[in-house]
Amino acid sequence: MEIEKIITEICIVGAGPAGVTTSITLSNMGIAHTIVDASEFPRDKICGDAIDLNVVRVLHAILPGFTENVLTDRNLFSPAAGLRFILPNGKHFDMAQKDERESNNLKPLFHIAKRVDFDELLVGKLNTAVADVRLGTRIDKIEKLDKNWKLYGTGKSGKIEIETKMLLGADGAHSVVLKNVGDVKIDRENYAGAVRQYWKGIEGIHSDKLIEFYFPKSLPLSYFWIFPLPNDQANVGYGMASSYIAKKNINVRKAFEELIKTDPLLVARFKNATPQETVKGYGLPLSGSNRKSFGDGWLLVGDAASIICPTTGEGIGSGMISGYIAAQFLQRAHKEGCYQEKMFSNYNREIHKRLRMDEKVFKLVNTIPAWAFATFLKAILLNKFLQTWIVKKEIKKWIKTAYTKPIQVNLN
Known part of the structure; x- marks a missing residue:
């Protein structure tokens, strides 16, 4: 059987929320690319299923009307106050x-929505006029050429080879991209x-x-x-x-x-x-390991970049924000025709900066002896000043940010 060969400037491996966010953002910028995923959709993803305000913020940026017209479907989404x-x-x-x-x-x-439903909805928003979407395509091997990458895999019609200048790993905690570009040690x-x-x-x-x-x-x-x-x-x-x-x-x-x-x-x-x-x-x-998520011709997003919020275990929102940020860096690299590591030198800073406080809290909690954990929780969660501050001020600020403020990305 003849091998299908694809040449693309950017290839995204993984069509979960982080990968799809990157793809949709690139499509909105008019940047052609290829996105592949081993699964057909719908498919289950083991997760807590919580869609937080980070997700809402990204959806407002890349898919206007999605939160008003899709998240309001009470057959699929349960709103939590x-x-x-x-x-x-x-x-x-x-x-x-x-x-x-x-x-x-x-x-x-x-x-709250099952990932089998939410991920299918997002994949349905991929822009096939700009993105070459290859679902049911498993990447088995990745090689680094002189300046490009070569991916070998199996699609619905047989063997496939993809040559690309830029490789983006959005394929989860057991990322095949990560295995080829970084340290996979847990x-x-x-x-x-x-x-x-x-x-x-x-x-x-x-x-x-x-x-x-x-x-x-x-x-x-x-x-x-x-x-x-x-x-x-x-x-x-x-x-x-x-x-x-x-x-x-x-x-x-x-x-x-x-x-x-x-x-x-x-x-x-x-x-x-x-x-x-x-x-x-x-x-x-979890976010906190400072895993390097960029290099010559490659970026990592979502779970592949280890950016799950360490205090809550929530990863959809942080993953989608990383995908949005990745697309901003890729847009600059595309315009300059350069995908060298220097183009992404501030990428780690940008995908982690919203998680720094959670990282510090997680490290603090893990220094507490097990016997003192309940006492620590009681002191924090039942603190009347903290309760009032969060309920009266912080929640309103979080919601206003999610629904009205654009995501700021500093490339420099």
């Missing part, structure tokens, strides 16, 4: 929009293990669909989550820092299942609920 943090003793702090709720002017802090100090399982019929879901983080007494330095979905379903999961998992030799899957069966705050809520799938595990490359 805020978060509920539940301490080991059962006390909780709600980070929600109390004033706006009464005035019917509520803009959700989160939308940084246990900036990595987490997690599991996910969809459930139906959980008791006690808040009327405003608050997403819940519960910190179980039996397992410090970890959290259990319940994120409400449409149709009485919920994304339920459990996560823990990999360094603590290794230190205590914890089986995260077994710990998750045991919590549902025995934890006093969870047993009653799951008594009449029904799991919709088997438990699925995944790893989270």
Whole structure:
């Protein structure tokens, strides 16, 4: 069978939210490129499914009208007015929009949607007039030529070879691009293990669909989550820092299942609920390792660049922002006809600068002894000044930023 050969200036490997964001932004700039993904869509992606205000901000920038016309579909998206943090003793702090709720002017802090649905919607927005979209195309091998890259893979019609000046890795934590350009070693100090399982019929879901983080007494330095979905379903999961998992030799899957069966705050809520799938595990490359995400003729975005928010485990928003930022750097490189490393020297700074505070908090939390973790949480989450400051001021600022302020990218 004849090998299909493609020559392109820019090739994006991976069509998840980060890769699609890069592609749509490049298309809006009129820059032709190729985007490939091993999967056909729809396809499942193990995730917490929380779509935060970072996602809203990027969508406003690249797909005007998407948030108003798509995120409002209540068959797919469940709006969450805020978060509920539940301490080991059962006390909780709600980070929600109390004033706006009464005035019917509520803009959700989160939308919850299964990744199988959200990612398919995004892929459907790829501009095939500018982007050569190759779904169901797995890249098996990458070679560095003199000035270009050569990708070898298998598509729906057989073998395929892609030659490109610029290679962008958007293919997740186990990126084939990363394996060819950077250090693939897992940084246990900036990595987490997690599991996910969809459930139906959980008791006690808040009327405003608050997403819940519960910190179980039996397992410090970890959290259990319940994120409400449409149709009485919920994304339920459990996560823990990999360094603590290794230190205590914890089986995260077994710990998750045991919590549902025995934890006093969870047993009653799951008594009449029904799991919709088997438990699925995944790893989270967290922001904080400062993994180099650029070089001569290559960039990394999303999970491949290790930029999942370390305090929440949320990676869709940070991944999409990295894709948007990558496109700005690529636009300059395209105009100057130069894809050398010097064109991307400030890229790491730009994709990490919104995560620096979370990185510092994560490092601080991991210095706290396990026996003092509950006391630390209580001191922080039940602090009345902090609660008032967040609810009265910060939430309004976050929403205003997401819906009205453009994303600033400093290339220099």
